[in-house]
Amino acid sequence: MSSSLRRLYEDLRSISVAIVYPPGEDRDIVVQQLQRIGCRQKVVWPFPSEPPTGCDVIFFHVSQDLEGSSSWTASATTAALVALSDYESPTTLKLLLDTRAHGVITKPFRSSGILSTLVLSRASQGYQERLQGKIEKLESTIKSRRQLEKAIRVLVENQGLSETKAYEYMRERATSMRVTVAEVAGLILETHEAMEKLGFSPGQKASKKP
Incomplete structure (x- = not known):
């Protein structure tokens, strides 16, 4: 394993991740893969009115609860946002745009796509933070x-x-x-x-x- 790849995994094992998603097999897939990666994590449900604090990354359920809520946007939290979408529809796409999420995973969830989305969303959030600075x-x-x-x-x-x-x-x-x-x-x-x-x-x- 190269030194850069080793540093990447060490970074991922040091971060805190929140999973905001209802109980079930889909959430279990996300939780189990994040456990394999080595992230510290916590599960949050029911859906909170504001993003969880003290997290580096938030995987969150895209639902009607988000509609009209300015609290759930990339500008309202320092964490990288990864949307967990049940399906693609005009309403869902509108909600995704409103949140300005750094990454998105659409059902059916698979463990193979979570690591790459986690890495890219962290990189995107870091770039936006530096640009804002x-x-x-x-x-x-x-x-x-x-x-x-x-x-x-x-x-x-x-x-x-x-x-x-x-x-x-x-x-x-x-x-x-x-x-x-x-x-x-x-x-x-x-x-x-x-x-x-x-x-x-x-x-x-x-x-x-x-």
Whole structure:
């Protein structure tokens, strides 16, 4: 056995799997094959309103109970979702799309297809998680950049600084305060907004009510 294949099996033996499916021969096939693979597992039934927690993978029954439930989606859990479908129909396919499952097994269940589906669903879930992390990091960078640009405009308009001097000022303050430039920009914007609410504006005294 190659080292990469050995690591794959070691990984599968370390994960926790939940099987959300009604009692019977079909569930037994899934449970027994997961036992052969070496996964830690737990059986959950009746069908819960939300995905089980503390699991790496969830094999779940695609049923009418899922219809209209936003709780059973890939975005609502950190686990990989593997749908167990009784049959293919327009309703079932719609439910599968709604859950955004990482894998699907259709009856009749066979032990031969469970390992490959388990591996692929884990890989798919891991890829989506990394992609989401990159998206969130990019969104945070864009937000910080916009805050920085707004803060520079505030200093240019209120302090008469050039854009270059305004940025240098924020960078110096960030160094002395031991915070990021983005945090200094946030403080400047908060202060500016507070002053505007109090009636102050560039070059004007506070407004007075008669």
